[in-house]
Amino acid sequence: MVTRVATYTSHNLLTNLAQRNAAKVADLSNQASSGVKSRTYSGIASDTQQLLNLEGSLTRNGQYINNITQVKLRLQNMESATSSMSEIATRMKTLLLQGLSNSQADDLNLDEEGRQAMAQVNSLLNSTLDGRYLFGGATTDSPPVNLAQSPIPDTYFAKVAGSDTATLGSIGGTTAGSLDINGQTITYAPTDTLKDLADQINQLSPPPAVASVRADPGSNNYRLVIEDFSGNPMSISETGGGNLLDGLSHNPALSAETGYYQGDQKHLSARVDEDYSVNYGVRADDPAFASLVAGLRIIGSTTDEDSLRMALGHIEYAIENLPNVGSKIGIDTKNVEEIESQHRDFAVFANNAVSDIENVDIPLTLIEVEQHKTALQASLMTIAKTTDISLVNYLR
Structure with a gap:
């Protein structure tokens, strides 16, 4: 068959149309079988930049979610350790009350119980996760507590x-x-209450000691307590001619060592969003932990009744405040979970957008394949008819 001058233009037009339909059928067939629009960026050139932006955002978003997962694991470990310390404090309070009510501190081996509890608390405050210490602030490579x-x-x-x-x-x-306490002076009058004195001491900056008025468990007594936690003997003297110091009993420190906390004053931190880093967790120098440690240290070192009653005051403070530490950890957990939820919502949106760019609707694509096949067949039939035209056939 020969393409004539009269049919050349229409023949080329039909041929090009058939070729385009054939290429479209092949392309759509490949999309239907693979489920994707193209194996290369050039095949989706108009959407390439949007796709690259989405993929970059998803990568960063995934790293933030991983960071939050690590934060949540650390907070869960902190919460578990704090809960265990609450149980230890409650158990030691029970033993102390038994020992003090019947003067059985020796029979109950309170000192040994105190030392064992101290070892447990030491282990809990030195908790690690993935080789990182949890309670030392930003110092995560060495134990925060000794x-x-x-x-x-x-x-x-x-x-x-x-x-x-x-x-x-x-x-x-x-x-x-007036009293001079570690170099700072307070004045008093006989009509001042014990609480007035305690408040005056605690309001100095910095406080020269820690003062409190607390119930003496197991009795009808209350106790004014002035404590120096530095590990050094407290310097206290009358400087204004009064006689208050004569009414105070002295329970001297049994050690002159440095503080147990060896971390820093920062908090753990993690990047959880593009421009947002969150501080989280608690440190081993929290007052609730410090009171528990002080109480256990006294219990493990002496059977003196006055000392044990002051230890009980520390233990009760710990029991009252350790739940607050747990609540702080819970608040931190809730905050990062809210951020995590936002990231997971974005991941769903971005993955759907990427899917819309990269993937095809297979049932719809199969329909398009059939439509282009039909068009291709029509083009081929038309080409066959045009190539069959002759004068003889025309005259017929």
Whole structure:
């Protein structure tokens, strides 16, 4: 068959159309079998930049989710350790009450119980995850706690019966004067209450010692307690002619060692979004932990009843405040979970967008294949008819 001058243009047009339909059928067939529009970026040239942006965002988003997963694991370990310390504190309180109510501290081996509990707390505060210490702030490569170096506080105290609003005159401070505590001066009058004195000490900057008025468990007594946790003897003297110091009993420190906490004053930190790093967790120098350590240190070192009652005060403070530590950890967990939820929502959106760019709707593509096949067959039939035209056939 010969293409004539008269049919050349229409023959070329039909041939080109058939070739395009054949290429489209082949391309759509490949898409239907593979499920993707193209194996190369050139095949989706108009959407390539958008696809690259989405893929980059998904990579960063995935790293943030991984960071948050690590943060949640660390917080879960912290929460578990804090819960275990609450159980230890509660058990030691029970033993202390039994020992103090019947003067059975020796029979109950309280000192040995205290030392064993101290070893457990030491292990919990030195908890690690993936080789990183959890309770040392930003110092994660070395143990934050050495409880062998935890000092027993040097303590001055006085007991009163029946009321936590007793006056200083009731404990021997019958003459107005002033006390020098570790180089800082406070003034007092006999009509000041124990709480007034404690507040005045604690409000100095920095406080020269820690003062409190607390119930004496197992009795009707209240106790004014002034404690120095530095591990050094407290320097306390009358400087203003009063006589309050005469009414205070002295329970000297049994050690003069440095503090147990060896971490830093920062917090753990993690990048959880493009421009957002979150600080999280608690440190081993939290007051609740410090009180538990102080109480256990006293219990493990002495069977003196006054000392054990002050240890009980520390243990009760720990029992009251360790749940607050757990709540802080819980709040941190909730905060990062909210950010994680946002990232997971974005991942769903971005993956759907990537899928729309890269993938095909297979049923719809198969319909398009059939449509282009039909068009191709029509083109081929038309080409066959045009190549069969002759004068003889025309005259017929």
